[in-house]
Amino acid sequence: MSNLSWDPIPPAAAALQQQHPQPFNTITATNFTTQLHAPPSPHTHRVLRKLQSAHNLGAAARNSSQSSLISQQILQESTPTPSLRGTLNRSPQRNRANSDAATPPTVPSVFPNNILMSLNNKRTALSRSLKAVDTMSLDRLVREGPPDGDVEAALESARLKVLDQGIRSDGDGMSRTRIYVWLIFLDAPILNTDEYLGLIHRGASPAYSKIRNDTFRTLTTDPLFRRRVSEASLIRLLNAIAWKLHDAKEERRPTSSRQSLVPADSVSSSRSDVSQADTSSSAAKNRARALTLTTEDSDATASEPGTYVQGMNVLAAPFLYAARSEVEAFSAFLTLLTKECPGxxxxxxxxxxxxxxxxxxxxxxxxxxxxxxxxxxxxxxxxxxxxxxxxxxxxxxxxxxxxxxxxxxxxxxxxxxxxxxxxxxxxxxxxxxxxxxxxxxxxxxxxxxxxxxxxxxxxxxxxxxxxxxxxxxxxxx
Missing domain, CATH: 1.10.472.80 (Ypt/Rab-GAP domain of gyp1p, domain 3)
Structure with a gap:
C-alpha cells in the first residue's frame, strides 16, 4: 500500500475559492501555503493497492447480510486460512467472493513471495487496529485522523464504513465530509493554493477553445448542478488541468522539440488589448477577459494526446459539486486523471x-x-x-x-x-x-x-x- 499522509484539513482551505461565479482570471483569495507531501508510491504499489482493496471488497460482500461488515472482517482475519484473505492481502489469484466452491487452478502471482509473506504477517496487527477505529464514525475519523497513527487500519475501516453505511449527506447529496473522504481514498497530495492560482493566471491553455465548446453543455438538465456550480468555475478548473497536463507533456519531450510557452507578459499585454477594445461597459470588459486568447490554433494543439478530451467536463462536474473549493476539486480531479485512469x-x-x-x-x-x-x-x-x-x-x-x-x-x-x-x-x-x-x-x-x-x-x-x-x-x- 502506498504511503498516505493523513493531515487535518486546514480551516483556511475550506473557505478558499467558494463556488461563486467569477470571470476568468479574477479570483482573489488570501494566499494559503501548506507543506506539500511526497507523491504516492510507484505504479506497482498502486496496482497492488487496487488488487488488495478489491479482495477485501469481495470478502466483505460475502458477509454483507450479517450484522457488521467491520466485525465480520475482524472475525475473518482471525480465522486461519490457506489463502490470502486479510485486509491487505489481495493478489491476482483471488478467491471468489460469495462462494464456497473449490478454489480454481492457481494463477501464478505477479508479486514476489517475500511481499506476500510480508502482507500475511500484517494481518494480526491490522485486525487489532481495526477494533480501535471501528468505534469511530467516519466523520470523526476524517476530522481527528487515525488513532495511534495507524493509517492502514483507518483506511480499511473507512472503506468498510462507506461500503456498509455510506457517507452521510442531505437530499441534494451535499456532505461536509465527502470531498475529504475522496481526497483520502485517491491519495491526493495537499495542494498549495498558490499553484492553482498560478495556473489560472497564466490565461487560456492550448485546449481553451475546446473547453469552452464543452462547458456550457455540462449537465444542463440537472438543476442541482446548475444552481451550485457556475460555468466560469468549470472553465477555470478544466483550463488549470489542461495547463498541468500540457506542462507534463512538454517535460516528457526532448528539449529540442519542445514548443515555447506563451510568456506571462505577452498574456498580460493581450488581455489588456482586448479589454481596451470596448471600455464602455464593465460587463464587456469582464467578458473580454473571459474570452482572452481563444485563438484559432487552439483546436490543433488541444487535439494532442493527454491534454484535453471531450467528456472531461462531465467527469469534472461531480468534483466541483462536492468540493468546498476549486482547489480541492482540482487536486482530486488531477489525481484521478494522472494516477487512477491516465489511459x-x-x-x-x-x-x-x-x-x-x-x-x-x-x-x-x-x-x-x-x-x-x-x-x-x-x-x-x-x-x-x-x-x-x-x-x-x-x-x-x-x-x-x-x-x-x-x-x-x-x-x-x-x-x-x-x-x-x-x-x-x-x-x-x-x-x-x-x-x-x-x-x-x-x-x-x-x-x-x-x-x-x-x-x-x-x-x-x-x-x-x-x-x-x-x-x-x-x-x-
Whole structure:
C-alpha cells in the first residue's frame, strides 16, 4: 500500500475559492501555503493497492447480510486460512467472493513471495487496529485522523464504513465530509493554493477553445448542478488541468522539440488589448477577459494526446459539486486523471476502449443470454457505454446518486465502474430482452440507483475469472 499522509484539513482551505461565479482570471483569495507531501508510491504499489482493496471488497460482500461488515472482517482475519484473505492481502489469484466452491487452478502471482509473506504477517496487527477505529464514525475519523497513527487500519475501516453505511449527506447529496473522504481514498497530495492560482493566471491553455465548446453543455438538465456550480468555475478548473497536463507533456519531450510557452507578459499585454477594445461597459470588459486568447490554433494543439478530451467536463462536474473549493476539486480531479485512469485521456483514449471491450466480455460471462441478444441487434459496448466508461457513470442522473456511486468507486477502485455498468445492464435485462429496439433504451440509461448497482456489482465479482478481473484492474492505467 502506498504511503498516505493523513493531515487535518486546514480551516483556511475550506473557505478558499467558494463556488461563486467569477470571470476568468479574477479570483482573489488570501494566499494559503501548506507543506506539500511526497507523491504516492510507484505504479506497482498502486496496482497492488487496487488488487488488495478489491479482495477485501469481495470478502466483505460475502458477509454483507450479517450484522457488521467491520466485525465480520475482524472475525475473518482471525480465522486461519490457506489463502490470502486479510485486509491487505489481495493478489491476482483471488478467491471468489460469495462462494464456497473449490478454489480454481492457481494463477501464478505477479508479486514476489517475500511481499506476500510480508502482507500475511500484517494481518494480526491490522485486525487489532481495526477494533480501535471501528468505534469511530467516519466523520470523526476524517476530522481527528487515525488513532495511534495507524493509517492502514483507518483506511480499511473507512472503506468498510462507506461500503456498509455510506457517507452521510442531505437530499441534494451535499456532505461536509465527502470531498475529504475522496481526497483520502485517491491519495491526493495537499495542494498549495498558490499553484492553482498560478495556473489560472497564466490565461487560456492550448485546449481553451475546446473547453469552452464543452462547458456550457455540462449537465444542463440537472438543476442541482446548475444552481451550485457556475460555468466560469468549470472553465477555470478544466483550463488549470489542461495547463498541468500540457506542462507534463512538454517535460516528457526532448528539449529540442519542445514548443515555447506563451510568456506571462505577452498574456498580460493581450488581455489588456482586448479589454481596451470596448471600455464602455464593465460587463464587456469582464467578458473580454473571459474570452482572452481563444485563438484559432487552439483546436490543433488541444487535439494532442493527454491534454484535453471531450467528456472531461462531465467527469469534472461531480468534483466541483462536492468540493468546498476549486482547489480541492482540482487536486482530486488531477489525481484521478494522472494516477487512477491516465489511459482514459492518453492517445486515442485506449483505456476507455479497453474498458468497453471488458464490458462486453463481463456481460458475456455474467448473462450470456442478454449478451447474445444485444449482439444480434448489433449493439456492443462501444455503441452504448462509451460515456459511462469515460465519465465513471457521471453522465447518468441524478447527481446525488452519482456521488454515492463514486463513494463506492473511490473506496475500492474506479476500475469497478466496469462491473457497475454491467450491473446496470443486468438491472434492466427484462426491458432489454423484451424490446424490439433495445438501442432506444440504451441511448439513455435509466436513472442511476447507486445502492442497487453496488449490490449487483458485488454479486457479479464472484463470477469473474481471475485473469479477466486483473484486466479490469489494469485497463485504465
Amino acid at each position: 482514459y485521456i492518453r492517445g486515442a483514449m485506449d483505456g476507455v476502449h479497453r474498458g468497453l471491450a471488458l464490458v462486453d466480455k463481463v456481460l458475456a460471462i455474467v448473462d450470456p443470454r442478454l449478451s447474445s441478444y444485444l449482439t444480434t441487434k448489433g449493439l456492443s459496448a462501444e455503441i452504448y457505454a462509451f460515456p459511462s466508461v469515460l465519465t465513471l457513470c457521471a453522465c447518468t442522473p441524478p447527481l446525488p446518486e452519482v456521488l454515492r456511486h463514486w463513494d463506492f468507486l473511490f473506496a475500492y477502485g474506479p476500475h469497478l465502474n466496469i462491473l457497475c455498468i454491467v450491473a446496470q445492464l443486468v438491472l434492466m435485462r427484462t426491458e432489454l430482452l423484451t424490446s424490439i429496439n433495445p438501442n432506444k433504451l440504451l441511448r439513455s440509461f435509466p436513472a442511476l440507483r447507486a445502492e442497487q448497482v453496488k449490490r449487483t456489482a458485488l454479486a457479479i465479482i464472484k463470477m469473474i475469472p481471475d485473469d479477466v478481473y486483473e484486466q479490469i484492474v489494469k485497463h485504465a492505467l
